[in-house]
Amino acid sequence: MAQDDFDVRLTDITKRFGDAVAVDNISLSVRRGEFFSLLGPSGCGKTTTLRMIAGFEHPTSGELRIRDRVVNNVPAFKRETNLVFQQLALFPHMDVFDNVAFGLQIKKLGKQEIRTRVMRMLDVVQLEGFDRRRVGQLSGGQQQRVAIARSLVNEPAVLLLDEPLGALDLKLRLQMQLELKALQQRLGTTFIYVTHDQSEALTMSDRIAVMNRGKVEQVDAGREIYLRPKTAFVARFIGETNLIRGIVRSCGSGEAVIEIQGLSLRIRTSLPLNEREEVDVSIRPETLQLQSRAEDATHHNGAANAFPARVTGVTFFGSTLRYQMTLPSGLVVDAQRLAGDATIFAVGDEVIVSVRPDGPVVLRDADGAGA
Amino acid sequence: MTEKRRIDVISIGLYTLLTAVLLFMIAPLVFVIINSFNASSFSPWPPTGFSLAWYREVLDYEPFRRGFRNSIVTALGTTVIALVLGSMVAYALSRYRFRGRGLVQAIFFSPLIVPRVAIGLMMFVLYISMFSSLFGTTRGVMLAHTLLVLPFVITIFAANISGINPVLEEAAQDLGANPVQTFIKITLPQMRVGFIIAGLFAFITSFDEVEAAIFLVRPASNTLPIEMFLYLEQRQTPALAALSSILIVLTLAVVFIALAVLRGHDLRRYAGRGG
Amino acid sequence: MFLLAPGLLFLGLLFAWSMWIMLRYSFYSYDGGNLTKDWSLESWRRFFSDRFYWDILWRTAKLGFTVTAISVLIGYPIAYALTRIRRQRLLVLMYVMIFSPLLVSVVVRSYGWLLLLGRQGFVNQALTSLPFIDEPRRLVFNSTGVTIALVHILLPFAIFPMVSVLTQLPPSLKEAAMDLGATRLQTFYKVVLPLSMPGIIAGAQIVFVLSISALVTPLLLGGGRVFVLSKLIFQNITELNWPLAAVQAFVLLGMALIILAVFSRLNRATYAARGSD
Numbered sequence: 076m077a078q079d080d081f082d083v084r085l086t087d088i089t090k091r092f093g094d095a096v097a098v099d100n101i102s103l104s105v106r107r108g109e110f111f112s113l114l115g116p117s118g119c120g121k122t123t124t125l126r127m128i129a130g131f132e133h134p135t136s137g138e139l140r141i142r143d144r145v146v147n148n149v150p151a152f153k154r155e156t157n158l159v160f161q162q163l164a165l166f167p168h169m170d171v172f173d174n175v176a177f178g179l180q181i182k183k184l185g186k187q188e189i190r191t192r193v194m195r196m197l198d199v200v201q202l203e204g205f206d207r208r209r210v211g212q213l214s215g216g217q218q219q220r221v222a223i224a225r226s227l228v229n230e231p232a233v234l235l236l237d238e239p240l241g242a243l244d245l246k247l248r249l250q251m252q253l254e255l256k257a258l259q260q261r262l263g264t265t266f267i268y269v270t271h272d273q274s275e276a277l278t279m280s281d282r283i284a285v286m287n288r289g290k291v292e293q294v295d296a297g298r299e300i301y302l303r304p305k306t307a308f309v310a311r312f313i314g315e316t317n318l319i320r321g322i323v324r325s326c327g328s329g330e331a332v333i334e335i336q337g338l339s340l341r342i343r344t345s346l347p348l349n350e351r352e353e354v355d356v357s358i359r360p361e362t363l364q365l366q367s368r369a370e371d372a373t374h375h376n377g378a379a380n381a382f383p384a385r386v387t388g389v390t391f392f393g394s395t396l397r398y399q400m401t402l403p404s405g406l407v408v409d410a411q412r413l414a415g416d417a418t419i420f421a422v423g424d425e426v427i428v429s430v431r432p433d434g435p436v437v438l439r440d441a442d443g444a445g446a
Numbered sequence: 447m448t449e450k451r452r453i454d455v456i457s458i459g460l461y462t463l464l465t466a467v468l469l470f471m472i473a474p475l476v477f478v479i480i481n482s483f484n485a486s487s488f489s490p491w492p493p494t495g496f497s498l499a500w501y502r503e504v505l506d507y508e509p510f511r512r513g514f515r516n517s518i519v520t521a522l523g524t525t526v527i528a529l530v531l532g533s534m535v536a537y538a539l540s541r542y543r544f545r546g547r548g549l550v551q552a553i554f555f556s557p558l559i560v561p562r563v564a565i566g567l568m569m570f571v572l573y574i575s576m577f578s579s580l581f582g583t584t585r586g587v588m589l590a591h592t593l594l595v596l597p598f599v600i601t602i603f604a605a606n607i608s609g610i611n612p613v614l615e616e617a618a619q620d621l622g623a624n625p626v627q628t629f630i631k632i633t634l635p636q637m638r639v640g641f642i643i644a645g646l647f648a649f650i651t652s653f654d655e656v657e658a659a660i661f662l663v664r665p666a667s668n669t670l671p672i673e674m675f676l677y678l679e680q681r682q683t684p685a686l687a688a689l690s691s692i693l694i695v696l697t698l699a700v701v702f703i704a705l706a707v708l709r710g711h712d713l714r715r716y717a718g719r720g721g
Numbered sequence: 722m723f724l725l726a727p728g729l730l731f732l733g734l735l736f737a738w739s740m741w742i743m744l745r746y747s748f749y750s751y752d753g754g755n756l757t758k759d760w761s762l763e764s765w766r767r768f769f770s771d772r773f774y775w776d777i778l779w780r781t782a783k784l785g786f787t788v789t790a791i792s793v794l795i796g797y798p799i800a801y802a803l804t805r806i807r808r809q810r811l812l813v814l815m816y817v818m819i820f821s822p823l824l825v826s827v828v829v830r831s832y833g834w835l836l837l838l839g840r841q842g843f844v845n846q847a848l849t850s851l852p853f854i855d856e857p858r859r860l861v862f863n864s865t866g867v868t869i870a871l872v873h874i875l876l877p878f879a880i881f882p883m884v885s886v887l888t889q890l891p892p893s894l895k896e897a898a899m900d901l902g903a904t905r906l907q908t909f910y911k912v913v914l915p916l917s918m919p920g921i922i923a924g925a926q927i928v929f930v931l932s933i934s935a936l937v938t939p940l941l942l943g944g945g946r947v948f949v950l951s952k953l954i955f956q957n958i959t960e961l962n963w964p965l966a967a968v969q970a971f972v973l974l975g976m977a978l979i980i981l982a983v984f985s986r987l988n989r990a991t992y993a994a995r996g997s998d
Contacts, residue, residue: 164617178621474833538724561934564970572739654826671826
């Protein structure tokens with residue numbers, strides 16, 4: 076891919092505050108027109124990374140490019156980026172129009188052009204007729220739209236968003252997520268979105284960078300990150316999972332046998348593993364199948380990856396049910412099934428729990444780090 | 447129930463005290479105003495008749511006219527210097543974290559603990575021995591007053607600036623404004639409240655101040671309150687009440703105008719800092 | 722840092738320099754109405770060896786303590802009552818009334834008290850109309866008048882910081898205390914009062930420093946009877962005894978510093994007690 080196709084490129088970027096390393100030698104490339112998310116728990120370095128791109132922090136080392144120009148020490152006001160702040164930061168002493176027009180007035184555009192562009196942008200964010208309202212009179216969602224319009228009206232190369240939906244209630248947040256995504260697709264602007272909310276990132280992003288302790292753990296499309304996490308941290312941070320430690324018994328031709336507390340599990344994997352190596356296995360609760368033991372008593376011993384277990388807990392989540400199951404070895408795993416399933420189990424039921432070889436994921440990076 | 451009854455007693459006591467203190471606070475001013483219309487110059491109470499003669503007399507009394515002019519000049523000068531210096535210092539102190547910040551802060555607040563009389567004397571010896579051209583001038587009084595009000599002005603601005611979200615300044619820079627543009631378009635407009643309150647405070651304090659100024663003036667540069675003080679040492683006629691009433695009304699008018707301008711701002715943030 | 726430079730320059734030039742010169746003056750000689758720039762400890766010795774000056778020092782401190790105590794005792798309930806008032810317009814009016822003494826010159830205020838408290842004044846007229854008082858009381862030209870006028874002038878300075886602390890007190894704290902079974906009085910003594918201590922102490926500090934340095938009020942309302950340090954300083958200036966005036970100014974400053982330090986220690990002690998709870 077040509078250089079040109081990247082709007083933002085970070086190479087070996089490190090940021091220290093005194094002795095603390097906020098961002099630890101990360102490299103990222105954000106493609107033109109992409110909706111890119113930085114996802115991670117608080118303190119993982121995602122906001123610092125965003126602020127470096129915006130120009131409010133400067134990298135301690137490494138190279139930061141925006142559209143092929145090295146901008147390491149370019150101040151914020153000379154960059155082709157615009158940031159939608161977490162606290163929105165609307166100017167309280169100006170009305171909606173003046174807020175949105177701010178950047179254009181700084182650029183000293185003609186009055187008529189400013190007016191046209193601001194009005195068009197207010198149209199885009201569905202705030203037509205609100206131009207002379209005071210910022211304080213707007214609802215949370217409307218303020219949100221003003222903040223986005225104020226940034227987008229400048230037609231930035233990259234729009235940066237720092238958890239802008241955090242203050243909204245759940246329903247409005249979901250609606251704004253869809254609106255943001257639609258807006259981004261319509262305008263084709265590159266968005267870099269910082270969030271700690273995995274569902275937000277999964278809903279909107281073309282690609283997600285999962286960050287932890289100043290490092291990037293994985294960069295992939297949301298679906299890949301969910302189905303094929305590369306580290307234990309990613310597996311645990313995105314979605315629910317059973318993370319179990321095991322030992323490689325045999326491996327080869329895209330498949331490995333992992334021993335977990337006396338049970339052998341066949342898992343499809345392309346990782347080059349060694350025998351007797353310790354690994355983590357991530358099993359998503361919804362990949363576990365449950366059968367009544369009586370129903371299938373004769374048949375289960377022959378099937379691969381099928382083990383007896385007892386239901387020790389049931390939790391109802393609306394459309395789904397969560398079963399807690401204890402295996403004879405004492406291993407506890409969670410399984411998730413649809414609440415509408417034909418067979419519903421109760422605490423104390425003896426079951427066979429099974430999983431297809433392509434369900435679990437073997438994780439090499441067995442450092443157990445992360446929350 | 448008994449609990450409830452006791453509370454009512456407490457509340458009644460509290461509000462009675464409040465009313466009494468409020469009356470106590472305005473009593474001298476009220477009696478000054480009443481007495482300004484008193485026809486007799488001897489018996490302050492009860493007034494013996496209605497008269498506007500004292501107002502006429504006061505307005506024609508040359509020392510008061512000169513004192514008024516001097517006070518206005520002094521107070522305006524003090525206000526301008528204190529606002530310029532104070533806003534800069536307060537901005538630096540509340541926006542930047544640097545080494546020795548605590549020390550710098552302590553230095554700027556040190557005039558606060560020095561008794562005004564001592565400040566007056568200090569300025570007096572300074573002018574006498576170093577800047578003899580400042581002694582007995584309105585400029586000299588102006589500088590002393592700036593020293594007196596600066597700590598208050600700084601705290602008022604600091605309260606003001608701490609209420610301005612620094613993210614707003616970042617937002618302006620993000621939208622392309624350089625630091626100077628950011629200050630002019632974003633920070634300064636929001637410091638409006640600080641300028642009004644601090645300016646009002648500096649002006650009124652300087653206009654009314656006697657205890658430091660009295661060491662620094664010569665007859666030609668006497669401020670109005672000093673002229674009033676000298677007058678009062680000689681005689682106690684309702685003329686002084688008339689002059690005081692004019693000042694009370696003028697000041698209250700200015701304060702109410704300021705309150706109207708500031709309506710909607712939470713002024714309690716500044717309580718305990720501006721005093 | 723160019724923001725700080727003009728302020729520091731101003732302060733350094735005026736404040737530090739003038740204090741230095743005043744210090745030098747306190748060591749100059751004064752002899753029979755003549756000031757000479759000969760180094761001498763005479764003024765310091767004279768001040769501290771003369772019982773008269775010790776007596777004045779004591780009176781000044783006593784006046785300061787009395788005014789401070791009264792201002793805090795009256796000011797605190799007032800501040801508390803003000804925080805309970807919900808009607809904005811009423812509140813603004815009350816604030817204007819309370820702070821009205823600050824809006825007019827100390828000369829006007831003192832004059833008002835002369836009118837009220839004088840022999841022919843309203844208070845005495847009211848008192849003598851009572852059946853059991855026939856003689857007007859002496860209320861001015863003594864320390865009573867000075868104390869009343871100083872409390873009047875300084876009360877706003879006590880109320881300011883106390884209101885500020887009380888309004889910042891989250892209502893949930895009071896509710897929590899009552900939820901845990903404390904009565905209103907217990908809540909007040911165990912929660913509200915300790916937490917508002919910094920405001921009380923700050924108010925006391927300001928009032929004390931301002932009351933010991935008051936000059937106009939003792940001059941006008943004290944007549945020839947009330948002697949305080951600030952009056953002596955003023956007198957010595959006119960008598961050209963600047964070295965003694967300088968010494969007295971330093972003594973006054975020293976008294977202010979000692980009291981401020983004691984109060985700050987108190988303040989830290991209450992904070993420490995809170996921290997260990």
